[in-house]
Amino acid sequence: MQEIMRHALRLMLASALLAAPAFAEPQSQPSGQDPSQTPTQTQPPTQQPQAQKAPGGDAPIAQKDTVTPKNSKDDVDAIGNRDVGKGVNFYSLEREIALGKQYAQEVERSSKLIDDPVVVEYVNRVGQNLVRNSDAKVPFTIKVIDSDEVNAFALPGGFFYVNSGLILRAQEEAELAGVMAHEISHVTARHATKNETKGQIMQLASIPLILLGPGGWAGYGIYQGLNIAMPMTYLVFSRAAEKEADYLGVQYMYKAGYDPNAYVTFFERIQADEKRRPGTIPKVFSTHPPTPDRIENTQKEIASILPSKPEYIVTTSEFDSVKARLRNIMFSRKAVNNAPGKPTLRTKTEQSDKSKNPTSTDPNSTDDDRPTLKRRPDSP
Numbered sequence: 001m002q003e004i005m006r007h008a009l010r011l012m013l014a015s016a017l018l019a020a021p022a023f024a025e026p027q028s029q030p031s032g033q034d035p036s037q038t039p040t041q042t043q044p045p046t047q048q049p050q051a052q053k054a055p056g057g058d059a060p061i062a063q064k065d066t067v068t069p070k071n072s073k074d075d076v077d078a079i080g081n082r083d084v085g086k087g088v089n090f091y092s093l094e095r096e097i098a099l100g101k102q103y104a105q106e107v108e109r110s111s112k113l114i115d116d117p118v119v120v121e122y123v124n125r126v127g128q129n130l131v132r133n134s135d136a137k138v139p140f141t142i143k144v145i146d147s148d149e150v151n152a153f154a155l156p157g158g159f160f161y162v163n164s165g166l167i168l169r170a171q172e173e174a175e176l177a178g179v180m181a182h183e184i185s186h187v188t189a190r191h192a193t194k195n196e197t198k199g200q201i202m203q204l205a206s207i208p209l210i211l212l213g214p215g216g217w218a219g220y221g222i223y224q225g226l227n228i229a230m231p232m233t234y235l236v237f238s239r240a241a242e243k244e245a246d247y248l249g250v251q252y253m254y255k256a257g258y259d260p261n262a263y264v265t266f267f268e269r270i271q272a273d274e275k276r277r278p279g280t281i282p283k284v285f286s287t288h289p290p291t292p293d294r295i296e297n298t299q300k301e302i303a304s305i306l307p308s309k310p311e312y313i314v315t316t317s318e319f320d321s322v323k324a325r326l327r328n329i330m331f332s333r334k335a336v337n338n339a340p341g342k343p344t345l346r347t348k349t350e351q352s353d354k355s356k357n358p359t360s361t362d363p364n365s366t367d368d369d370r371p372t373l374k375r376r377p378d379s380p
Helices: 002-023 038-042 045-051 093-110 117-132 164-169 173-188 191-212 216-225 239-255 261-276 292-305 317-337 348-356
Strands: 141-145 152-155 159-163
Touching: 093 152, 093 159, 093 191, 117 141, 117 159, 117 173, 117 317, 141 164, 152 173, 159 164, 159 173, 164 173, 164 317, 173 191, 173 239, 173 261, 173 317, 191 239, 239 261, 239 292, 261 292
Parallel strands: 141 159
Antiparallel strands: 152 159
């Protein structure tokens, strides 16, 4: 028995040593490539003042007529033929889709979806257009959640949810497309399952230490019992992953025909709102807010790797009509929820205030909404 345990320990130590270099491998970045630096290198110094705009400015970022990409990740014409999701990953695409489907069921059990066919079809069409102009290797299922929060998130395997609050907060279709393209990028780069893979490698690397500790196999059993499934691990990403999603997302919306400046505009407006009213930043940016460096990196990317086009899609009349329709749906639901006759909860303070200021002069009148206790006629 001791010989078997020694053999198992040797195998796990070997696996941990092999896994350590893989864990240190940069995520989804070609050798020598840094998304935050490459645009700066390709951008001529003389064009830098025109390539950027001051936060809150209305002038679009100047773009070059022709661009010579240094690698495939900079080449927007190669979108769809690049493997941006390469890297250490224990999950096959099939397993990733199955995992995403499992968590999608949990999301839909705990959320209320918008079922209006016009709104749902429009958001799905905008999203699928972005997917067709991305590096996606999996099909996408796009749905709208009834929530005032400005948020959107994509689960592994292409299960994508857009909150109604995001649609109402966007001022142009290109702004909505920019946020959706960012979330699509998390799926194309396979950030969620890469994060999970790194976590599993860390677990494997720590097993020998647990087995050699005072707990032995009992300690390993306790360790295994602490592995509780946490879907949030598939939604919170590192700063490097967020930077890569910014980098790819702007390319996808540009490829789909949208004005990439809208992505910067939306970031700047969110940042300005946070300065005016601290604490109001939407949850979609709570872990990695639209900081000045993210805005600056995106501006450099637009100026250096995205060739100028004669025209872009900024917004459409359909976006305005769908947004108005969605706003009416939200108002109608709130009105129904607050309609007379609906059960309401009243605080003790409200009840005492009403008793101090009765609306009726009849001393025998009572608050019909308050529960009363009466003795049954047949009780002793």
